[in-house]
Amino acid sequence: MFQQNGLSLDQAPPIGVIFRLFFVASLFGVLSGIFILLYGVDIFDLSSIGAITIVHTLTLGVMASFMLGALFQMLPVIGGVVISAPVGWSWTIQILFVFGLISLLLAFNLPQFSYLFIYASILLGLSLLGAIVLMGNRLLLVAHHTSSSRGMLFALVAFGVTIFLAIYLSLSLAGVVDGIYYMQIKVAHYSFGLFGWITLLIFSISFQVIEMFYVTPPYPSLVGKYLPLTLFVILIFSIFMPFIGGIMMSILLISFSLLTLYRLSQKKRPLADATIWFWRLGLTSLIVSMLFAIAYKIFSLDWINSISSVAFVSFALSIIFAMFYKIVPFLTWFHLNAQGYYKAPMMHEVIHPKTAKKHFWIHSIVIISLLLSIWITPLIYLAGASTILSFGWVSYQVIYAHLLYVKTQKSGEKFDMSGMD
Amino acid sequence: MNKIVLDSRKMQHPEPLEKATDILNNLKDGDYLYMINNKNPMPLFPIAEARGLVSVSVEEDNIWHIIISANRDIDLSSLVEKL
Numbered sequence: 001m002f003q004q005n006g007l008s009l010d011q012a013p014p015i016g017v018i019f020r021l022f023f024v025a026s027l028f029g030v031l032s033g034i035f036i037l038l039y040g041v042d043i044f045d046l047s048s049i050g051a052i053t054i055v056h057t058l059t060l061g062v063m064a065s066f067m068l069g070a071l072f073q074m075l076p077v078i079g080g081v082v083i084s085a086p087v088g089w090s091w092t093i094q095i096l097f098v099f100g101l102i103s104l105l106l107a108f109n110l111p112q113f114s115y116l117f118i119y120a121s122i123l124l125g126l127s128l129l130g131a132i133v134l135m136g137n138r139l140l141l142v143a144h145h146t147s148s149s150r151g152m153l154f155a156l157v158a159f160g161v162t163i164f165l166a167i168y169l170s171l172s173l174a175g176v177v178d179g180i181y182y183m184q185i186k187v188a189h190y191s192f193g194l195f196g197w198i199t200l201l202i203f204s205i206s207f208q209v210i211e212m213f214y215v216t217p218p219y220p221s222l223v224g225k226y227l228p229l230t231l232f233v234i235l236i237f238s239i240f241m242p243f244i245g246g247i248m249m250s251i252l253l254i255s256f257s258l259l260t261l262y263r264l265s266q267k268k269r270p271l272a273d274a275t276i277w278f279w280r281l282g283l284t285s286l287i288v289s290m291l292f293a294i295a296y297k298i299f300s301l302d303w304i305n306s307i308s309s310v311a312f313v314s315f316a317l318s319i320i321f322a323m324f325y326k327i328v329p330f331l332t333w334f335h336l337n338a339q340g341y342y343k344a345p346m347m348h349e350v351i352h353p354k355t356a357k358k359h360f361w362i363h364s365i366v367i368i369s370l371l372l373s374i375w376i377t378p379l380i381y382l383a384g385a386s387t388i389l390s391f392g393w394v395s396y397q398v399i400y401a402h403l404l405y406v407k408t409q410k411s412g413e414k415f416d417m418s419g420m421d
Numbered sequence: 422m423n424k425i426v427l428d429s430r431k432m433q434h435p436e437p438l439e440k441a442t443d444i445l446n447n448l449k450d451g452d453y454l455y456m457i458n459n460k461n462p463m464p465l466f467p468i469a470e471a472r473g474l475v476s477v478s479v480e481e482d483n484i485w486h487i488i489i490s491a492n493r494d495i496d497l498s499s500l501v502e503k504l
Contacts, residue, residue: 077463212460213434269433330435334464340471342446347435415472 013072013086015335015405021069021090022324023398024098028061029391036370036384041377044306053108058313059193060101060124062391066320067201068093068131071152073327074205081138081149093131100124107173117174121167132160147224151204154228158196158235165189188239194312195249196235199286200228202319206260213326214276216263227256246297250290257283274356275322281364282318285311306374314367321363324394325356332401341412350401362390422492422500423449427456430484441465445472445489453490453500461485 032054036043039050046055072090075081083089100123107116136156142149165185172179211218234252238245261283264276289311296304329347336344366386373379425444429437437458444454445468456462461478462485469476469489476489477497488497 215431215433215459267433268431271433326434330464333435333439334468337442338464338467338471342472346439 012076012335012338013083013090015331016402017086017090018069018073018327018331019398019402021065021072021094022328023395024094025062025065025069026391026395026398028057028065028101029394030388032057032062033384033387033389033391036387037381041373041380043380044302044309044374046305046309049108053105056101056104056108058317059198060097060104063198063316063320064128065097066324067198070205070323070327071135071201073331074208075135075138075152081135081142083134083138089130089134093127093134096123096127096130100127104170107170114174117170118176121170121174125163125167128163129160132156132163136160146208147219147228148204148208150225151200151207151228154232155197155201155204158192158200158232162189162193162197165192184239187242191235191238195253196232198316199253200231202282202316203227203231203256205323206319209323209326210260210263210279214264214267215269216267219259219263223256223259227252243297247294250294254287254290257286273353274360275325277357277360278318278322278325278363281360281367282315282322285314285318285367289315303374307371310367310370310374313370318363321359321394324397325351325359328397328401332405336405336408336412339409340414341408342415343412344408345404350404351397355397359390359393362386362393366390422490422495423452424455424500425452427454429456429458438462438464441487441489442468445469445474448472448474448489448491450491453488453492453497455500455502456485456487456489458485458487459483462487465489 035050035054035057039048039054042048042050043054045051072083072086075083100120103116103123104120107113107120110116136153139149139153139156145153165188168177168185169179169182169189171177172182172185207219207224210216231249231252234245234248238249261280264279267276289308292304292308292311296308329350332350333344333347366383369379369383369386373383425448427437427441427444429440432440437456441454441456441462442465445465448454456465461480465487466476466478474489474491475493475497476487478485478487479498479501480486481501486501488500490497
């Protein structure tokens with residue numbers, strides 16, 4: 001195989017697009033910490049207003065923002081997918097998204113203003129379905145799919161289903177539709193969101209990054225080829241047969257997590273940076289979450305369900321942080337170098353590995369204190385405060401990287417290309 | 422032509438990119454970088470282009486051979502060697 005060209009700077013979206021999505025995600029993370037302080041241990045009652053508010057702040061405000069930012073950055077690399085006018089699109093998507101999410105959070109907490117659900121449906125629907133169509137459309141055109149691009153496509157479809165179901169739920173709460181299937185749709189909504197969107201997207205990204213970042217043997221080709229479809233089929237099956245389907249889903253996710261942990265143990269370099277520990281924590285959390293999800297199906301005890309939920313949050317956030325600490329230094333370094341700044345900071349100067357390691361411990365305190373507060377309720381305040389610190393830490397890293405980028409552009413020396421034409 | 426070899430097959434991200442870029446920053450007219458990597462290092466090519474360098478990458482048996490030089494007059498693919 002012969003290849004002349006790689007990724008061009010024109011194909012990659014401007015760095016500000018990704019930084020802005022990551023920064024807003026971290027602000028919603030701080031907000032989720034404030035909500036933990038406000039609602040306390042009520043968040044463990046999954047039908048409470050507090051739990052619903054925090055779940056949507058985390059899954060939409062934090063996870064979806066980070067994941068859309070990561071997709072904007074990864075699509076050109078993985079599938080050669082070019083999103084035209086990324087700045088305009090990302091601003092439009094993000095403004096609608098922020099106002100939509102604020103409307104939704106207010107709607108949950110102010111039931112007398114039920115029309116807020118209609119605003120939320122319109123704003124979030126336009127924003128997220130717009131993002132899905134924008135990215136999915138380009139992904140469909142990819143001539144030769146990899147395991148990652150195929151999985152991302154399935155994940156975007158699942159996200160679309162999640163949003164459509166959410167619109168039905170919101171319109172039911174606003175009294176626009178009768179909501180006769182409310183409970184069934186609610187189960188399908190969170191199943192598609194948690195497993196079809198969040199989990200499948202993380203798995204799809206892992207096909208690409210585990211081997212590349214950590215120099216491990218590749219996944220077996222059958223896994224990459226069939227896992228997205230298998231997960232999708234089990235997901236649909238579990239909507240109609242929740243007991244058997246749920247157990248099958250748990251076994252699938254545990255198996256993939258164990259395989260990835262095994263691959264990480266096979267890496268050729270003994271060096272272990274913080275991102276590997278975030279991956280290990282995330283995958284172990286998913287295993288714990290799924291084991292307790294199976295146990296909950298058998299014993300139906302609330303504390304078992306709480307452990308499963310907290311562990312799932314730990315899974316998603318840990319891997320988001322692992323990717324964050326790879327993406328932000330790389331993008332800063334890459335954009336400056338590709339613009340010819342030969343004195344651009346090295347990646348470890350953008351975010352030092354020790355900084356990421358410190359954050360790993362803060363994040364671990366968040367998860368441990370959340371788990372323990374199921375029994376020792378005052379620890380919920382430690383969980384809330386450490387969540388604020390954790391996401392405040394992330395927002396500071398984005399600001400620092402941005403300032404370093406601007407400073408290098410202003411004062412950095414470039415290669416003189418004037419004589420090249 | 423003076424060959425500067427970078428075998429990055431066992432290096433962990435981001436070492437291959439940073440080491441290659443460091444070599445490119447100091448590449449003289451008569452030099453060329455010969456990099457051997459497990460993947461095609463896509464981000465490296467715009468970085469080379471920004472320095473006025475030309476590049477080519479060739480895959481053989483899942484190993485990538487990347488050649489980058491300031492010399493625009495030679496056929497870079499002819500410099501690919503068997504491992």
